[in-house]
Amino acid sequence: MGTFILKRMFSIIPVFLLAALVTTGMIHLSPVDPAEAYLTAAHIQPTDELLEQKRQEFGLDQPFFIQYANSIIKICQLDFGISYVSNKPVWDEVITRIPATIQLALGSILIAILVSVPLGFLAGIKKNSMIDHFSRFLSFIGASIPSFWLGYLFIFFFSVKLDLFPVEGTGTWLHLVLPSVTLALPLIAIYTRLLRASVLENMNEPYVLYARTRGIKEKIIMAKHVLRIAISPMITGLGMNLGKLLTGTIIVEAVFSWPGFGRYFIEAIFNRDIPVIQCYVLIGASLFIISNLLVDVIQMVIDPRISRKVGYKQ
Amino acid sequence: MLILSTILFGCANNKEEVVSSEEKSEKNMLTFAWPRDIGEMNPHVYNPSQLFAQSMVYEPLVSYQEGGELKPHLAESWEISEDGKEYTFHLREGVKFSDGTSFNAEVVKKNFDTVLNHLDMHSWLGFLSKINSTEVVDEYTFKLTLTEAYYPTIQELAVVRPVRFLGEAGFPEDGDTSKGVVEPVGTGPWVLEDYKVDEYAVFKRNEEYWGELPKEEKITVKVIPDAETRVLAFEKGEIDLLYGEGTISLDAFKQLESTENYESSISEPVATRQLVINSKKEQLSDEKVRQALHYAFNKEALVEGVTSGYEEKADYILPTNLPYTKDNGATVIDYDVEKAKSLLDEAGWTLSEGETVREKDGQPLEFELMYDSAEQIQKTMAEVIQSEWAAIGVKLNIVGVELTEQVQRFKDNEFDVNFFSNYGTPYDPHTFLNIVASEGFGFNEAISAYPNKAEILKQIAEVPQTTDEAQRQQLYTSILTSIQEQGALIPISYIKKTAIYQKDVTNFTFPANRDEHPFTNISMK
Numbered sequence: 020m021g022t023f024i025l026k027r028m029f030s031i032i033p034v035f036l037l038a039a040l041v042t043t044g045m046i047h048l049s050p051v052d053p054a055e056a057y058l059t060a061a062h063i064q065p066t067d068e069l070l071e072q073k074r075q076e077f078g079l080d081q082p083f084f085i086q087y088a089n090s091i092i093k094i095c096q097l098d099f100g101i102s103y104v105s106n107k108p109v110w111d112e113v114i115t116r117i118p119a120t121i122q123l124a125l126g127s128i129l130i131a132i133l134v135s136v137p138l139g140f141l142a143g144i145k146k147n148s149m150i151d152h153f154s155r156f157l158s159f160i161g162a163s164i165p166s167f168w169l170g171y172l173f174i175f176f177f178s179v180k181l182d183l184f185p186v187e188g189t190g191t192w193l194h195l196v197l198p199s200v201t202l203a204l205p206l207i208a209i210y211t212r213l214l215r216a217s218v219l220e221n222m223n224e225p226y227v228l229y230a231r232t233r234g235i236k237e238k239i240i241m242a243k244h245v246l247r248i249a250i251s252p253m254i255t256g257l258g259m260n261l262g263k264l265l266t267g268t269i270i271v272e273a274v275f276s277w278p279g280f281g282r283y284f285i286e287a288i289f290n291r292d293i294p295v296i297q298c299y300v301l302i303g304a305s306l307f308i309i310s311n312l313l314v315d316v317i318q319m320v321i322d323p324r325i326s327r328k329v330g331y332k333q
Numbered sequence: 334m335l336i337l338s339t340i341l342f343g344c345a346n347n348k349e350e351v352v353s354s355e356e357k358s359e360k361n362m363l364t365f366a367w368p369r370d371i372g373e374m375n376p377h378v379y380n381p382s383q384l385f386a387q388s389m390v391y392e393p394l395v396s397y398q399e400g401g402e403l404k405p406h407l408a409e410s411w412e413i414s415e416d417g418k419e420y421t422f423h424l425r426e427g428v429k430f431s432d433g434t435s436f437n438a439e440v441v442k443k444n445f446d447t448v449l450n451h452l453d454m455h456s457w458l459g460f461l462s463k464i465n466s467t468e469v470v471d472e473y474t475f476k477l478t479l480t481e482a483y484y485p486t487i488q489e490l491a492v493v494r495p496v497r498f499l500g501e502a503g504f505p506e507d508g509d510t511s512k513g514v515v516e517p518v519g520t521g522p523w524v525l526e527d528y529k530v531d532e533y534a535v536f537k538r539n540e541e542y543w544g545e546l547p548k549e550e551k552i553t554v555k556v557i558p559d560a561e562t563r564v565l566a567f568e569k570g571e572i573d574l575l576y577g578e579g580t581i582s583l584d585a586f587k588q589l590e591s592t593e594n595y596e597s598s599i600s601e602p603v604a605t606r607q608l609v610i611n612s613k614k615e616q617l618s619d620e621k622v623r624q625a626l627h628y629a630f631n632k633e634a635l636v637e638g639v640t641s642g643y644e645e646k647a648d649y650i651l652p653t654n655l656p657y658t659k660d661n662g663a664t665v666i667d668y669d670v671e672k673a674k675s676l677l678d679e680a681g682w683t684l685s686e687g688e689t690v691r692e693k694d695g696q697p698l699e700f701e702l703m704y705d706s707a708e709q710i711q712k713t714m715a716e717v718i719q720s721e722w723a724a725i726g727v728k729l730n731i732v733g734v735e736l737t738e739q740v741q742r743f744k745d746n747e748f749d750v751n752f753f754s755n756y757g758t759p760y761d762p763h764t765f766l767n768i769v770a771s772e773g774f775g776f777n778e779a780i781s782a783y784p785n786k787a788e789i790l791k792q793i794a795e796v797p798q799t800t801d802e803a804q805r806q807q808l809y810t811s812i813l814t815s816i817q818e819q820g821a822l823i824p825i826s827y828i829k830k831t832a833i834y835q836k837d838v839t840n841f842t843f844p845a846n847r848d849e850h851p852f853t854n855i856s857m858k
Contacts, residue, residue: 186566278531
């Protein structure tokens with residue numbers, strides 16, 4: 020497995036280089052000149068002289084290849100430049116906001132797992148029962164309602180009318196409930212259906228029949244064997260849905276005034292704060308790469324057949 | 334989706350009486366919501382610092398009052414030399430910064446010099462680039478010498494940034510505040526007590542304040558970026574006051590107002606929403622065409638319909654509550670479709686049988702109106718104007734663009750018709766006219782077809798140097814009338830601020846300065 024991880028680690032490099040290429044190219048594709056965006060944000064009247072000076076400062080007068088190489092060197096040193104709006108290093112601002120986003124993301128993943136694993140599993144083994152219908156209804160809701168609208172609905176009902184939770188802000192675990200649930204619902208929709216399908220599929224596998232003939236109790240077959248195997252696609256889903264989680268936090272953070280990374284990014288878009296946008300894209304890409312790797316590793320641990328399939332020894 | 338919302342709202346309606354508020358005001362504290370973080374409390378820089386917050390902590394030499402009156406603030410009085418170049422300020426004695434140090438001419442000079450060291454950043458504020466020297470005459474006397482007479486100096490001293498005063502302890506070691514301040518030490522009625530980025534800021538009353546003490550002990554500013562969430566938090570009672578321009582949608586304002594559970598108020602006009610018609614474009618170069626466009630839409634119905642009457646129909650390109658704008662001589666243009674049609678006929682744009690668009694020499698009367706796609710009011714107004722103008726045979730294409738692109742295209746003079754609004758108090762009228770006269774902002778180019786353009790620009794240049802009040806008024810009247818009469822600028826409506834507050838909030842008044850905070854007089858029952 021060590022070689023596998025190592026090989027996968029190396030495969031990160033080209034993906035990362037491509038992401039850096041995209042973000043460097045972004046500056047050239049944007050209709051607004053970064054030097055001008057900077058000066059406008061700083062409330063400075065952009066004269067030709069100042070624009071030229073800023074372009075030099077940002078290295079925009081260099082050939083594209085050199086800009087690209089420079090940006091890679093800088094990224095490796097975690098230097099994402101200075102925010103056009105706040106005039107402070109982007110990385111410093113980002114790391115102060117990341118913990119809040121991680122808290123929210125973890126909270127919602129936890130809720131998603133706690134709800135979708137039992138629900139998907141039960142819906143699978145009790146096909147067409149009440150619980151199956153309920154899971155279908157919940158998935159339908161989760162997949163079809165936009166997060167921001169769901170967020171308003173939750174605030175209106177649970178905060179304004181029932182007075183159970185605060186409308187916005189952070190501080191206590193109560194503050195975390197509504198945003199996490201809002202963010203978790205689309206995930207629950209996907210995972211429940213994935214798990215249900217996978218359980219149904221696995222119940223027809225020969226190993227289940229074999230276990231039954233060995234006289235193993237149905238409950239044990241389901242819990243120890245079927246669930247363990249069936250959960251595998253869900254983990255893949257978890258990795259692949261990290262993107263959904265990231266875009267989800269952007270909206271949820273804005274609706275619930277959550278002081279995280281997503282909200283910082285939205286403001287950056289409105290202000291054309293290019294260094295922040297670049298940083299966000301790169302962090303997003305890195306998260307995808309790392310989470311995919313993690314998913315693969317976890318899957319190998321859970322289901323050793325996978326590593327055998329790809330030809331790596333355990 | 335529908336079922337869920339029906340269930341949720343259905344249940345909710347049965348629980349109307351549950352609306353209570355657990356954190357309902359700690360005694361003597363007002364909670365206020367704002368879309369953005371207050372930013373670094375630095376009096377000398379711009380974004381992301383929020384103007385209202387800066388104005389709570391830092392004070393000007395002169396304050397801007399209703400109707401453009403300029404009152405002594407940190408300066409008790411001032412003298413202006415005969416030639417209009419020397420300004421001597423007699424500072425208020427006994428004023429202390431929030432750390433107990435004295436406010437005096439030394440610290441005033443230090444602040445000015447710091448700002449002047451970064452003139453490239455501040456040159457938009459006219460008087461700063463005209464400062465020749467700053468001088469401490471004695472402990473409480475400060476003198477500014479300008480390179481030329483510039484009458485708006487006193488008015489520009491009332492702005493929120495960058496000419497307000499930071500205490501000695503706030504300056505970094507090298508004295509350069511452009512990179513940040515050590516701590517926000519000001520002379521203002523409020524002191525920043527507690528602050529968490531992107532979450533909240535708590536200001537406490539400055540007990541040593543030289544002026545009238547605010548009634549409330551604390552102001553909490555909650556940062557809530559989403560407008561709907563602000564409304565929900567207000568309905569729950571977590572917020573006492575929602576105030577500003579566009580901080581909540583007019584629909585939400587109307588809905589909250591209609592419940593009669595809250596108090597509300599609407600300010601005097603703060604700026605004018607205008608259409609800028611680019612007379613450099615061939616079809617729009619004829620004054621008759623521009624006038625026809627002005628006659629051809631029902632301004633009153635438009636403003637009433639789109640803003641539910643929260644804005645007011647505008648007759649003039651600047652609100653008449655600004656200095657020098659009362660005697661506007663421009664003809665007020667009322668809705669008159671027939672007049673519009675005859676003007677177009679006179680201009681040679683005729684409508685052939687069975688056609689919907691007028692033509693002249695085989696060219697259709699067609700052009701484009703650009704609006705900020707994020708601004709609902711502009712978008713709806715654009716749609717209404719499009720249909721109104723279609724009725725007189727004008728084909729108007731409307732195009733929504735991002736704000737940054739709108740500004741860019743306006744500056745590059747790549748537009749036919751555009752929305753704009755002026756700066757309001759304490760900047761106008763002189764700042765607006767300065768922009769009209771400057772090249773590269775869009776206006777100078779937009780009035781290119783005016784036969785007396787050179788004369789207007791000459792007058793605009795002359796105004797700030799005039800020391801004679803009567804002559805100044807005369808110049809302003811002439812400039813504003815001439816610009817408006819020739820139709821490149823069409824006033825639509827006067828923009829106003831809205832405020833909605835809980836019933837226990839009393840004495841709410843809008844600040845005369847568009848950028849200032851409204852907290853000093855407020856008290857909670």
